[in-house]
Amino acid sequence: MPPVPTTFYHPRYEDYFFGPQHPFRPSRQHMLLDLLEALARAPDPEEPAPAERADVLAVHDADFVEAVETASQRNGPAPGRRYGLGRGGDTPAFSGMDAATRRLAGGTLAASRRVADGEATVALQLGGGLHHAHAGRASGFCVYDDLAVAIHHLLRNDLRVAYLDIDVHHGDGVQSIFYRDPRVLTVSLHESGRFLFPGTGFPSERGEGPGEGTAVNVPLAPHTTGERYLDAFEAVAAPAVAAFAPDVIVAQCGADAHMKDPLAHLALTTHAYESLFRNIKALADKHAGGRLVATHGGGYDLDAAARVWALALFIFTGQSLPEEPLPETWRERWRGRHGTAPAATLHDETTPDVPASEREEIEAHNRRAVEAVRERLQGRGLADE
Ligand SMILES: [Zn+2]
Numbered sequence: 541m542p543p544v545p546t547t548f549y550h551p552r553y554e555d556y557f558f559g560p561q562h563p564f565r566p567s568r569q570h571m572l573l574d575l576l577e578a579l580a581r582a583p584d585p586e587e588p589a590p591a592e593r594a595d596v597l598a599v600h601d602a603d604f605v606e607a608v609e610t611a612s613q614r615n616g617p618a619p620g621r622r623y624g625l626g627r628g629g630d631t632p633a634f635s636g637m638d639a640a641t642r643r644l645a646g647g648t649l650a651a652s653r654r655v656a657d658g659e660a661t662v663a664l665q666l667g668g669g670l671h672h673a674h675a676g677r678a679s680g681f682c683v684y685d686d687l688a689v690a691i692h693h694l695l696r697n698d699l700r701v702a703y704l705d706i707d708v709h710h711g712d713g714v715q716s717i718f719y720r721d722p723r724v725l726t727v728s729l730h731e732s733g734r735f736l737f738p739g740t741g742f743p744s745e746r747g748e749g750p751g752e753g754t755a756v757n758v759p760l761a762p763h764t765t766g767e768r769y770l771d772a773f774e775a776v777a778a779p780a781v782a783a784f785a786p787d788v789i790v791a792q793c794g795a796d797a798h799m800k801d802p803l804a805h806l807a808l809t810t811h812a813y814e815s816l817f818r819n820i821k822a823l824a825d826k827h828a829g830g831r832l833v834a835t836h837g838g839g840y841d842l843d844a845a846a847r848v849w850a851l852a853l854f855i856f857t858g859q860s861l862p863e864e865p866l867p868e869t870w871r872e873r874w875r876g877r878h879g880t881a882p883a884a885t886l887h888d889e890t891t892p893d894v895p896a897s898e899r900e901e902i903e904a905h906n907r908r909a910v911e912a913v914r915e916r917l918q919g920r921g922l923a924d925e
Pocket residue numbers: 707708709794796837838839
């Protein structure tokens with residue numbers, strides 16, 4: 541019998557909190573866990589220990605870690621702006637930040653340990669996905685890079701890692717940390733950096749030195765629908781992973797490419813996410829012995845994020861999808877908290893409204909992007925002719 545899938549979550553994930561007005565809210569995970577409970581599908585997650593300082597130092601610069609520690613003290617001095625933690629920025633320092641971000645990194649690290657030890661083939665971190673954190677600076681709501689900490693652990697166990705990033709934003713932090721490492725393939729599909737933070741993630745970014753060819757980026761046009769997104773995934777991610785032949789897949793499953801997300805402009809539905817999760821699972825099964833570590837990530841429409849992450853959990857752990865409407869008690873409870881009721885069904889009942897006049901331009905943009913990536917993949921023997 542294959543080892544059972546494992547999930548990781550800790551109530552203290554909510555300590556990672558930039559304040560009530562900040563979009564990166566712990567209630568995103570509360571709403572998901574409450575939904576799973578209401579559906580009688582509560583996953584009974586294990587509670588991970590925080591990552592150790594040494595785990596963090598394996599991928600982050602010592603002066604940056606010291607800056608985070610100092611900035612974490614109550615009434616501590618303001619960190620230098622070069623560390624990305626300025627009070628006016630999008631990742632402002634807060635009291636207890638070092639411990640809180642190590643706690644999140646600990647969940648992703650625990651998931652990777654479980655898979656590296658062979659005790660699980662699939663391990664899910666119900667949080668984390670802080671893919672913008674760089675070796676030497678915080679960025680985009682991300683302090684320590686839990687994904688890089690986990691990938692580093694897999695590398696130490698001689699496992700080759702294919703990292704798939706489906707967050708709507710480019711996975712720039714993870715890419716930069718492993719840019720010269722031939723043992724890590726990073727693949728990111730995202731809204732083009734011409735239109736969206738962090739402004740990077742173009743086909744010309746392909747890795748460097750011994751890692752040349754192991755960074756793959758697909759910048760998509762605003763308003764790209766799920767169908768076209770899935771075409772791009774099929775044309776680029778699937779052949780790149782197949783050719784790389786990883787031992788394990790690490791997936792950052794941001795929910796902010798959903799059409800309702802307030803911070804970005806792609807137009808995926810939950811149906812598209814379902815296909816995407818099935819494709820990722822199939823890639824793991826076919827090319828990585830089923831080994832898959834998955835995290836959450838961005839996702840700022842709370843209702844959409846809860847439903848997207850419920851789908852990820854059901855599909856990655858091999859469960860059937862609930863057919864019935866979502867429980868009224870759950871909808872009422874969250875209507876009370878947010879003022880608007882969540883959707884009545886797990887899947888969206890509407891489709892994105894993309895004007896016909898824009899469709900041609902979107903498709904032309906995406907075709908060019910996919911062709912540019914595929915040319916480079918073929919140059920490296922990473923795609924079929
Ligand atoms: Zn994002």
